[in-house]
Structures are given as C-alpha cells and as structure tokens.
Amino acid sequence: MTSFSLDPRIEADTVPVVDLGLSTVRLMNDSNYPWLVLVPRRPGLVELLDLSPVERAVLIEEVAAAGEALRNSAPCHKLNVAALGNMVPQLHVHVIARLRTDAAWPGPVWGVVPAAPWPEGARDALVTAVRGRLRRG
Amino acid sequence: MTSFSLDPRIEADTVPVVDLGLSTVRLMNDSNYPWLVLVPRRPGLVELLDLSPVERAVLIEEVAAAGEALRNSAPCHKLNVAALGNMVPQLHVHVIARLRTDAAWPGPVWGVVPAAPWPEGARDALVTAVRGRLRRG
Numbered sequence: 001m002t003s004f005s006l007d008p009r010i011e012a013d014t015v016p017v018v019d020l021g022l023s024t025v026r027l028m029n030d031s032n033y034p035w036l037v038l039v040p041r042r043p044g045l046v047e048l049l050d051l052s053p054v055e056r057a058v059l060i061e062e063v064a065a066a067g068e069a070l071r072n073s074a075p076c077h078k079l080n081v082a083a084l085g086n087m088v089p090q091l092h093v094h095v096i097a098r099l100r101t102d103a104a105w106p107g108p109v110w111g112v113v114p115a116a117p118w119p120e121g122a123r124d125a126l127v128t129a130v131r132g133r134l135r136r137g
Numbered sequence: 138m139t140s141f142s143l144d145p146r147i148e149a150d151t152v153p154v155v156d157l158g159l160s161t162v163r164l165m166n167d168s169n170y171p172w173l174v175l176v177p178r179r180p181g182l183v184e185l186l187d188l189s190p191v192e193r194a195v196l197i198e199e200v201a202a203a204g205e206a207l208r209n210s211a212p213c214h215k216l217n218v219a220a221l222g223n224m225v226p227q228l229h230v231h232v233i234a235r236l237r238t239d240a241a242w243p244g245p246v247w248g249v250v251p252a253a254p255w256p257e258g259a260r261d262a263l264v265t266a267v268r269g270r271l272r273r274g
Contacts, residue, residue, distance in 0.1 A: 049204055053198055061193065079186075084245060086243035105223060
C-alpha cells in the first residue's frame with residue numbers, strides 16, 4: 001500500500017494553506033487570480049469516480065468551503081471550479097476567484113498568461129485569511 | 138416564487154438526454170468532444186454555494202454518474218469536470234470526455250475551435266447510450 005504524496009508539479013506551483021478532513025488546500029502562486037487547489041490525500045486518485053460516494057460528498061463540501069473562504073478573502077465576481085487533470089493526473093480541484101477585469105475573463109484561466117508570483121506579503125495575507133476562514137468553518 | 142427554466146443559450150447549444158433527481162442532463166451539440174452539461178433544476182442558482190449540502194451531495198453523484206456513462210459510451214482518456222459560469226451564470230456543470238488526440242488537448246476545451254454539430258445519427262446514438270446507462274444506474 002502506497003501512501004499519499006503531492007504531485008511535484010502541484011507542489012512547485014503552490015504554497016500550503018491548510019489540511020481539511022480529506023483534502024490538502026494549496027494556493028496557486030499566481031497573483032493573476034486568487035486560486036486554490038484542493039488535493040484529496042488518498043494515493044492513486046485520478047478521476048472523481050475513484051472516490052467513494054461518501055468521499056465525494058466530503059470533497060464537494062470542502063470545495064464549497066474553499067470557495068466561500070476565497071470569495072470572502074479576495075475580490076470575486078464569480079467562482080470557477082474545475083477538475084481537469086489533463087497535464088497533472090493526480091486528482092485535484094481548482095477553485096478560482098474570477099474578476100470581470102482579470103487577464104482571462106470571460107474564458108478559463110489555464111494557459112492564457114504566464115503565472116505572476118505573488119509578492120510575499122500579499123501571498124501570506126491571503127493564505128492567512130483563507131486558512132482562518134477554513135479553520136473557523 | 139419563480140420556477141426553473143433552462144438558460145436559452147444552454148438550450149440552444151445542447152440537446153436533451155435525461156432528467157435525473159436534481160439535474161437535467163444535456164449533450165453539447167459539438168462533435169469535437171463528447172460533452173454533457175448538467176443543470177440543477179432549481180431557479181436562481183449561480184454558484185455551488187447556492188445549493189444546500191444535501192443538494193451538493195446529490196449533484197456530485199449525478200456528475201460522477203454522468204462521467205461514468207459518458208466514458209462508457211464514447212472514447213475517453215480523461216474526464217474534465219467544471220462549473221465556470223463566466224458567460225452563462227445559470228449554475229451548470231460540464232462533464233467532458235477528453236482524448237489525447239482531440240482539438241484542445243491538453244488545454245481546456247472552451248473557445249479553442251468552433252463547435253462542429255454532431256451528425257444526427259451519431260448524436261442520437263450517443264444520447265441513447267448515455268441515457269440508457271444513466272437510467273440503469
């Protein structure tokens with residue numbers, strides 16, 4: 001039995017926020033969009049279908065909580081939620097706060113503009129705000 | 138109290154497949170990708186956060202069932218699942234069967250190539266196959 005380990009590409013592109021019951025929550029290091037990534041901490045997951053129904057119910061609640069924490073911590077006109085996995089197969093769910101003025105609006109964010117790393121202070125403030133809301137939730 | 142009605146843009150771009158407990162399932166009329174859209178039949182929904190936790194648990198199971206029916210009815214290397222809503226605010230979830238040879242791989246499908254309407258026979262065969270699997274499920 002293998003244990004869970006975060007895909008190295010996700011690890012390299014994100015910083016840790018908080019661990020929830022099922023998922024580890026990370027912030028994408030891209031200041032173009034306030035953008036969380038949730039990764040269920042189970043080895044070998046690729047599709048939502050690889051989770052049990054109970055795990056899926058937990059995951060969608062963690063996604064909802066992450067969305068609520070994010071839109072209360074950053075400007076947000078619309079949340080985008082997606083599990084794609086075409087490049088990184090490890091099951092992960094994107095939760096992105098979109099603005100009508102952001103670089104990719106109204107299209108999806110992937111591949112539109114290069115990632116612009118957060119200034120450290122702004123990144124830490126956002127991580128702290130989201131983590132606080134998820135811990136209180 | 139208003140009643141549910143399908144957004145006219147979704148209605149124009151899709152054909153009906155089947156109604157599940159919460160969602161109406163439609164097939165996008167774009168033969169570039171086998172592509173379902175699930176729309177919860179409740180008025181006024183925009184975000185996943187507008188559903189109750191119980192409704193979210195139902196929705197994610199309907200999304201999972203739609204994904205399983207789709208990948209058993211069409212070629213599929215990876216499922217893509219997304220709730221974006223930047224252009225059409227009515228809450229809807231895309232469930233898309235992706236192939237490593239499709240027009241947008243490995244990027245997301247939105248806006249890459251114009252929709253190519255299904256030939257009627259192939260469309261009806263896919264609708265019938267998906268509907269049958271979702272009704273048996």
